[in-house]
Amino acid sequence: MSDAVPVSRQFFRDFARLALPYWTEKGRWRPRLLTGLLVLLVVAQIALVLRLNVWSADLFDALERRSAENAMAQIGIFVLILAGTMITNMGHLTVKRHLQLDWRRWLTARVVGHWMEDARHFQAGLIPGDHANPDGRIAEDIRVMTEAAVDLASTLFYCLLLLVTFVGILWSLSGWITVLGVNVPGHLVLLAFLYAGIGAVVAFVLGRPLVQATDIRQTKEANFRYDLVRAREAAEPIAIARAEAAERRRLTVGFETIAMAWKDQSVGLARLIAFSSGYVALAAVFPILVGTPRFLEGTLSLGRLMQSAQAFQQVTAALSWPVDNLPRIAEWRASVERVLALEEAVQVVALETARAGETAINMDRSPGPWLGVSDLWVAEPDGTALLTNLALQVKPGEHVLVDGDAEAAAAFFRVVAGIWPWGHGRIDLPADALLVASGRRVFLPRGTLRNALALSDEEADEAILEALAAVGLASLTARLDQSEDWSEVLNGADLQRLAFARLLLLRPGWVVLGDATDALDPGSADALLRLVATRLPQAAVVLIGQHPGSTEAFDRRLALHRSKAGEVLLNAVYARRQAARTPKRRPLKVVDWLQKGYPPDAPSTMHG
Secondary structure (H helix, E strand, C coil), X not given: CCCHHHHHHHHHHHHHHHHCHHHHCCCCHHHHHHHHHHHHHHHHHHHHHXXXXXXXXXXXXXXXXCXXXXXXXXXXXXXXXXXXXXXXXXXXXXXXXXXXXXXXXXXXXXXXXXXXXXXXXXXXXXXXCCCCCXXXXXXXXXXXHHHHHHHHHXXXXXXXXXXXXXXXXXXXXXXXXXXXXXXXXXXXXXXXXXXXXXXXHHHHHHHCCHHHHHHHHHHHHHHHHHHHHHHHHCHHHHHHCCCHHHHHHHHHHHHHHHHHHXXXXXXXXXXXXXXXXXXXXXXXXXXXXXHHHHHHHCCCCHHHHHHHHHHHHHHHHHXXXXXXXXXXXXXXXXXXXXXXXXXXXXXXXXXXXXXXXXXXXXXXXXXXXXXXXXXXXXXXXXXXXXXXXXXXXXXXXXXXXXEECHHXXXXXXXXXXXXXXXXXXXXXXXXXXXXXXXXXXXXXXXXXXXXXXXXXXXXXHHHHHHHHHHCCCHHHHHHXXXXXXXXXXXXXXXXXXXXXXXXXXXXCCEEEEEXXXXXXCHHHHHHHHHHHHHHCCCCEEEEECCCCCCCCCCCEEEEEEECCCCCEEEEEEEXXXXXXXXXXXXXXXXXXXXXXXXXXXXXXXXXX
């Protein structure tokens, strides 16, 4: 038990750290207003329940006296109570749903903001831990977390008010009874607490496995959704390989894991519901049976008997809040833990990226116009060495090819692009112009082709059309303002051509490419590099990875070679004298990233 308490406290501290800024941040008047309205409506609900309890006593007293006049008056009062209850409950539901949606919107924006920043979404997927399927955690678990939290908090506050209100009523209606010669006051209150206490203990024992079963089921559901998305994205390779049967078997197995988790959860729910149904049914009858002797003795009127029965039910209902809400609590806690796990993974990589000093990869502005790498050591997230003691300096207008070991080249490109924080060393980013990094898989935002090219509305159509034609995509010129998911519509070769068109339009001073021509045929790959050299003579180009074409377009070629000892070395293959095309310094072209939907990258990079 001593171990469980700190874990529980830590859970609630982590939940509060994640959730409470929704109310506590400066200027958050809307959530405070909605919460205040919700509190007032719960108080109104309690007042109406209290008035209904008093009305019940008056009605049954009127019936016992056979007073038609009083009975008709009570009918009129009931109509007013009913109307007030309907209006209050409608208002309560409306305000509650507004609060749930507003909180979900805020928390989704917060988590997505932390996750989709500075390559954390990429880096978090590389570290160990239970934070897979971030899409499900953001879309589904945040929904469950916020909706259930508001529901549970609202009902808990309702039950606390209900308990405080009806304990006094039940105590006054209990009177005195003699037990073994001892006069006992408020016996119905004591019985209500005893009844609810026994019910809570039994319910917790029966529902104890429910939290784990719910967590496992949600994880299996998320895994199954991920497998379906993966099958959709790999539709063409699956079709070509005729692997539909294998995929069907894999998806069937995935669903069967959901079925097993569902069965385990169903067993826990069935046990809990079986007990809860009997518990609720007995609670309606038990106080009447206890009060019947006093009614038959004439010391308790029919109205007071029914009022005490209702008060007993209200007290036990309030005390039974944990029992009634155990499945909801289990679902809520499982979702909170999944969101917290994602946030923790994002924080881990954020701290890793923020490291500086001798034990970190330091990316700074170079003191002059060059791109430099010095004393670079690159590791896996678990610390396994990938590259050691790399050094490279690229001057303006220079074209450099770094090929060789594919794994080492991929790691080197990610470091230079600013998305790989594991290791130590120094990267000097050029201070005089824009640096653009573009990898093998080109990302294009969903929307029009014009926006996918990262252009402003003021960009001349002639420049766009000319750039598309220059890279061999003249067929797309008629579709500039057509909205599509271009990453899915275009094939790999056309996507890489489009990346080169974007370079021609952005005109960066520094270009870092990672396997950015591997989907092209050798002739096309060489032609695009020559195009860049012609149109952007001042730009330095570093291609890291495999190039299917000729190496003649490069001033230098270096190879990443893995020795027998496993160490990766960077060796110069050749270096020819660079032509006299050193560029004149030009003003930095400013690109309005926010207008185009691209977040700003590290000091001088835009990732393609």
